[in-house]
Structure formats: structure tokens, C-alpha cells
Amino acid sequence: MGSELYDTVAGRTIWGLANGSWLGRAWLTRDGLAPLRLTDEERAGDHSRVRARRLLRTPAWSPFLRGVEPYHALVRTVENTTAHPDAVMTFPYDWRLSIEVNGRRLAEEARAHLQRWLAHPAQSAARRQAVDERPARLVFVAHSMGGLVTYAALTLGGDRDLLDDTRGVMTLGTPFQGSVVAANILNARQGGPLPLPHTRLARAAATMPAVHELLPRFLCLEDGPDVRRLTAVDVADLGGDKDLAAASEGFFSSLYAHELPRQRPVVGIRQDTVQSLRLVDGVVHASEYCFRTDGDGEVKRDANGAPLRYRVWGDGTVHRGSASLLRRTVPVSAQHGAIAQGREARRIVADFLLEDDHLGPDQAEDGIGLNVPDFVGPGTAWDCCVTGTDDPAQVECVVSAAEGDWRRPVRLEAGDDDRLHAEVTLPREGLYRVTARSETGPTVTQLVFAGAEDGNGDGDADGDGTGD
Known part of the structure; x- marks a missing residue:
């Protein structure tokens, strides 16, 4: 693609x-x-x-x-x-x-x-x-x-x-x-x-x-x-x-x-x-x-x-x-x-x-891994997960708009699964980039799309008029 x-x-x-x-x-x-x-x-x-x-x-x-x-x-x-x-x-x-x-x-x-x-x-x-x-x-x-x-x-x-x-x-x-x-x-x-x-x-x-x-x-x-x-x-x-x-x-x-x-x-x-x-x-x-x-x-x-x-x-x-x-x-x-x-x-x-x-x-x-959802709702909290370490001090994580100047740090905390987690909320619809940097390894990024699901207003999940 x-x-x-x-x-x-x-x-x-x-x-x-x-x-x-x-x-x-x-x-x-x-x-x-x-x-x-x-x-x-x-x-x-x-x-x-x-x-x-x-x-x-x-x-x-x-x-x-x-x-x-x-x-x-x-x-x-x-x-x-x-x-x-x-x-x-x-x-x-x-x-x-x-x-x-x-x-x-x-x-x-x-x-x-x-x-x-x-x-x-x-x-x-x-x-x-x-x-x-x-x-x-x-x-x-x-x-x-x-x-x-x-x-x-x-x-x-x-x-x-x-x-x-x-x-x-x-x-x-x-x-x-x-x-x-x-x-x-x-x-x-x-x-x-x-x-x-x-x-x-x-x-x-x-x-x-x-x-x-x-x-x-x-x-x-x-x-x-x-x-x-x-x-x-x-x-x-x-x-x-x-x-x-x-x-x-x-x-x-x-x-x-x-x-x-x-x-x-x-x-x-x-x-x-x-x-x-x-x-x-x-x-x-x-x-x-x-x-x-x-x-x-x-x-x-x-x-x-x-x-x-x-x-x-x-x-x-x-x-x-x-x-x-x-x-x-x-x-x-x-x-x-x-x-x-x-x-x-x-x-x-x-x-x-x-x-x-x-x-x-x-x-x-x-290196580290990054696990975030691909599609989220604006204003809805979701989990940002970093794998490969359980030490928040080793990772810097930010989320930023793909277009514009909006940018926020992500405050990671160690979880019970030996991974780092943070709750993230995006302010509006659009494309965002999550970036995680390790002090000892490479940088990992992933794109997230924030969008409302009522774009149709007709409840048709397939766009073919069947609603199935």
C-alpha cells in the first residue's frame, strides 16, 4: 500500500x-x-x-x-x-x-x-x-x-x-x-x-x-x-x-x-x-x-x-x-x-x-516493541504498551499529530506483565504517530487513526446496503 x-x-x-x-x-x-x-x-x-x-x-x-x-x-x-x-x-x-x-x-x-x-x-x-x-x-x-x-x-x-x-x-x-x-x-x-x-x-x-x-x-x-x-x-x-x-x-x-x-x-x-x-x-x-x-x-x-x-x-x-x-x-x-x-x-x-x-x-x-491499537475514538482512553523492558527510565515515548504541532509525552509505568503501559487519549479525529525511543537501542514508531464511527449514520457496516 x-x-x-x-x-x-x-x-x-x-x-x-x-x-x-x-x-x-x-x-x-x-x-x-x-x-x-x-x-x-x-x-x-x-x-x-x-x-x-x-x-x-x-x-x-x-x-x-x-x-x-x-x-x-x-x-x-x-x-x-x-x-x-x-x-x-x-x-x-x-x-x-x-x-x-x-x-x-x-x-x-x-x-x-x-x-x-x-x-x-x-x-x-x-x-x-x-x-x-x-x-x-x-x-x-x-x-x-x-x-x-x-x-x-x-x-x-x-x-x-x-x-x-x-x-x-x-x-x-x-x-x-x-x-x-x-x-x-x-x-x-x-x-x-x-x-x-x-x-x-x-x-x-x-x-x-x-x-x-x-x-x-x-x-x-x-x-x-x-x-x-x-x-x-x-x-x-x-x-x-x-x-x-x-x-x-x-x-x-x-x-x-x-x-x-x-x-x-x-x-x-x-x-x-x-x-x-x-x-x-x-x-x-x-x-x-x-x-x-x-x-x-x-x-x-x-x-x-x-x-x-x-x-x-x-x-x-x-x-x-x-x-x-x-x-x-x-x-x-x-x-x-x-x-x-x-x-x-x-x-x-x-x-x-x-x-x-x-x-x-x-x-x-x-530493542523494544510497541503495541497500540490501529483505530481509536477521539476522547476515548486506550492502552499504549511498550515491550522488551519493564524500566520506564529506559524509554521516552511521545504521541504527536501526523499533521500540525500537537504533541504530548506518554508517561509509561511498569505493569504486572513485565511491560510498560500508559493510558492515552487523543483530542480529535486525525492521524497520529506514537514514537518510543530506548536509551540503548533503536526507535520504534506506529501510526494510529482516531475517528468517529458514525460517518455513515445508517448502521451499514459494509456499505452495500445489507447491514450484515
């Missing part, structure tokens, strides 16, 4: 504005997200209606995902690290569409960009400083689903030489094995009670191939005494589209048949992250633990035969085991939507761009 989307037929931006009035219209009114739903023509392959114009310039908010920070700080870091700003190409894409569609487009644009850069005078000058005066190759830096789009571009994109022309791929919080959060998103119409923004998103997401491709593909579904993977039938039961789920299975069978070499995965750690689920009468019950298998593929069990549960945390959206195709990772303490703009990740990206050879991953400092 990190690209601004523009409806060429209606002549307006349908995703990527962050002011409070737009957020209210998008998430709390009857047809606020209707333009994001895929039409029959789009599902049939006509993708001309919506155009991805640019990367996000301002923070964007979404239920369950808790917000996406803009990429301008990361882009500046890359531009300042390379030989010339013209060496950098950003790739906004329509994140509603399938990974395969976006991967083919990225392959075409990456090839054209490399050809332009090889003919650039600054590349000729930089080449003289390179070992053996080697010509430039591509380096991909991709956040979240962008890592899967890159994977598809390099292996299924139709350009057989693109992989050879690539020096490395750095992924930031990419759900290579999917995320239970995608199941929560699709299930919001059936589970409840949930705030209106969550049900709005579920209705739009049910039409999107990309959301179905982000569903978990690892052992995650507790089914009696067993643990198994989701099937297309399960996806339909929880509120998704059976055909889109089946198409996703076929796509990943093809994708996983190819390796992604020269990958450096940056993974978020220390954040509470759902990793498994139970499906009861069509309602998802997600949990913050996962399961492991032995070399023979059998689930590890305790002395009574019950599957052993492991809590490995993650970035709040993607658990650590899903964020890499490799065992070796670069861990950072960060929330999913903010991992790409954080100072620690930007330093890692800059180092990666300057490498000639793989030097091995950095080691992360011990």
Missing part, C-alpha cells in the same frame, strides 16, 4: 492522501473505499483504470496494517549513496493487482532503467573507480510486498538476463511465506464486532489478488490436534475468494521453483505479531505463536502429542520466520509500516549499496 493510486476515469487520487478529512471519507463513509475494489474488467486483465503515480509522500493508514510511512527518507539515502541521483529508479505499483502482473512490469522498467544508466556520463566516471572497471548492475531495495514483486520480476518476469544483471536484492519486511494479518483483513466482515474501517477494508480486499497472495503459506491453521496450511476452501470460509486463493497457490508453486540469489533480508523483531490461527464457524482467532517442524516435515510435539508453540515475534505484521528465504537475516527493531524509513534500516541499505561482495549480516541491538 506504499504507492499513490490515481483513478484515470474519475480523475482523482483514490489512495495516498493522509489528511484527516480524506481518511474520514475513505474509511468511515459508505463508498469511501469503493474505487479500490477490482472491477470485472480489471480481474479480466484490463488494468488501465488505476495508475500508480508515485511512492507515498505522506503517511497512510490502514486497519490491521496500522499505517505505512512514506519512503522519501529511504529514497534520499539511496540517492546520496549512489554515484548520481539518475542511478536511482523508484517503482510505484498498483498493489491491488497480482504479484505476477507487477513483476512483469518491474522487469521491463528495470531493464530500461539499466540501459539508460549504462549510457549516462556519471556511470562512465563511476565505472573507472570500480574493481576491474566493471559496468553497473542492478540493486533492488524492496519493502513488504515489493520484495515478492522483485522475486517475480527476476525469475518469472520474461527477461532471462535480468538476474545476471543484478548484483543484489535487499528486502525489508517482505512476507515470503505470507502473513496471518491477511487472513484477519479478509475475515473482518464475518468476525466482530469490529470498527467500520476494518469491515470497509475487508469488502475491498476480497476482490484483490494481492491480498490473497499475502495469505500465510506456512503451517499455521490449528485443526483439532493437527496443524496444517490454509486451503482455498478455508480462504472462502474466512471471507476470501476461492478462485483467487487457488490462483495464488498455482503462482507460488511456480515462483518457489526458482531461487532468489544474492538476497539480503532485513526482518523486523521484538514486535507482537500474529503467527497462527483457528477458524471457528468462519471467524478467525489469531494467536502470537507459531509451529516448527523437524527435518522430516513432521510438526514438533510435546510428550502428550500436542503441537509445540513457539513465539518468535516479528514486525507486527510479518513474523520473523516468514520474512526471509534464508536462515541468515539482518534484524531490526521496527514496526512493519515504518521499517523502511527508520534510521537503522537506512544505514543498512546504504552499506549494502556500497558493498562489492557479501560481507555477512549486521547484528541488531536489543
Whole structure:
């Protein structure tokens, strides 16, 4: 969701504005997200209606995902690290569409960009400083689903030489094995009670191939005494589209048949992250633990035969085991939507761009986690929780408006659960940022949307007139 989307037929931006009035219209009114739903023509392959114009310039908010920070700080870091700003190409894409569609487009644009850069005078000058005066190759830096789009571009994109022309791929919080959060998103119409923004998103997401491709593909579904993977039938039961789920299975069978070499995965750690689920009468019950298998593929069990549960945390959206195709990772303490703009990740990206050879991953400092609700009511108190320490003196926490000068310190106190807690109340509707800084580790941020739920005034949770 990190690209601004523009409806060429209606002549307006349908995703990527962050002011409070737009957020209210998008998430709390009857047809606020209707333009994001895929039409029959789009599902049939006509993708001309919506155009991805640019990367996000301002923070964007979404239920369950808790917000996406803009990429301008990361882009500046890359531009300042390379030989010339013209060496950098950003790739906004329509994140509603399938990974395969976006991967083919990225392959075409990456090839054209490399050809332009090889003919650039600054590349000729930089080449003289390179070992053996080697010509430039591509380096991909991709956040979240962008890592899967890159994977598809390099292996299924139709350009057989693109992989050879690539020096490395750095992924930031990419759900290579999917995320239970995608199941929560699709299930919001059936589970409840949930705030209106969550049900709005579920209705739009049910039409999107990309959301179905982000569903978990690892052992995650507790089914009696067993643990198994989701099937297309399960996806339909929880509120998704059976055909889109089946198409996703076929796509990943093809994708996983190819390796992604020269990958450096940056993974978020220390954040509470759902990793498994139970499906009861069509309602998802997600949990913050996962399961492991032995070399023979059998689930590890305790002395009574019950599957052993492991809590490995993650970035709040993607658990650590899903964020890499490799065992070796670069861990950072960060929330999913903010991992790409954080100072620690930007330093890692800059180092990666300057490498000639793989030097091995950095080691992360011990960090803190942040657990706050994604949607709250103005004037309603909610719990701000910091994990990883029980000493308030070690953490500075503030909440501030994404727009304007409103800012307040958060006074944390130790709880009985070895975490820090504070009661927070936001004064009015709008987008807010919670920031927690540890004196010994990195900074963690998360976006919170404050909005009233009476934007419709009609009690229709889905915006389709049914009220169900």
C-alpha cells in the first residue's frame, strides 16, 4: 500500500492522501473505499483504470496494517549513496493487482532503467573507480510486498538476463511465506464486532489478488490436534475468494521453483505479531505463536502429542520466520509500516549499496516493541504498551499529530506483565504517530487513526446496503 493510486476515469487520487478529512471519507463513509475494489474488467486483465503515480509522500493508514510511512527518507539515502541521483529508479505499483502482473512490469522498467544508466556520463566516471572497471548492475531495495514483486520480476518476469544483471536484492519486511494479518483483513466482515474501517477494508480486499497472495503459506491453521496450511476452501470460509486463493497457490508453486540469489533480508523483531490461527464457524482467532517442524516435515510435539508453540515475534505484521528465504537475516527493531524509513534500516541499505561482495549480516541491538491499537475514538482512553523492558527510565515515548504541532509525552509505568503501559487519549479525529525511543537501542514508531464511527449514520457496516 506504499504507492499513490490515481483513478484515470474519475480523475482523482483514490489512495495516498493522509489528511484527516480524506481518511474520514475513505474509511468511515459508505463508498469511501469503493474505487479500490477490482472491477470485472480489471480481474479480466484490463488494468488501465488505476495508475500508480508515485511512492507515498505522506503517511497512510490502514486497519490491521496500522499505517505505512512514506519512503522519501529511504529514497534520499539511496540517492546520496549512489554515484548520481539518475542511478536511482523508484517503482510505484498498483498493489491491488497480482504479484505476477507487477513483476512483469518491474522487469521491463528495470531493464530500461539499466540501459539508460549504462549510457549516462556519471556511470562512465563511476565505472573507472570500480574493481576491474566493471559496468553497473542492478540493486533492488524492496519493502513488504515489493520484495515478492522483485522475486517475480527476476525469475518469472520474461527477461532471462535480468538476474545476471543484478548484483543484489535487499528486502525489508517482505512476507515470503505470507502473513496471518491477511487472513484477519479478509475475515473482518464475518468476525466482530469490529470498527467500520476494518469491515470497509475487508469488502475491498476480497476482490484483490494481492491480498490473497499475502495469505500465510506456512503451517499455521490449528485443526483439532493437527496443524496444517490454509486451503482455498478455508480462504472462502474466512471471507476470501476461492478462485483467487487457488490462483495464488498455482503462482507460488511456480515462483518457489526458482531461487532468489544474492538476497539480503532485513526482518523486523521484538514486535507482537500474529503467527497462527483457528477458524471457528468462519471467524478467525489469531494467536502470537507459531509451529516448527523437524527435518522430516513432521510438526514438533510435546510428550502428550500436542503441537509445540513457539513465539518468535516479528514486525507486527510479518513474523520473523516468514520474512526471509534464508536462515541468515539482518534484524531490526521496527514496526512493519515504518521499517523502511527508520534510521537503522537506512544505514543498512546504504552499506549494502556500497558493498562489492557479501560481507555477512549486521547484528541488531536489543530493542523494544510497541503495541497500540490501529483505530481509536477521539476522547476515548486506550492502552499504549511498550515491550522488551519493564524500566520506564529506559524509554521516552511521545504521541504527536501526523499533521500540525500537537504533541504530548506518554508517561509509561511498569505493569504486572513485565511491560510498560500508559493510558492515552487523543483530542480529535486525525492521524497520529506514537514514537518510543530506548536509551540503548533503536526507535520504534506506529501510526494510529482516531475517528468517529458514525460517518455513515445508517448502521451499514459494509456499505452495500445489507447491514450484515
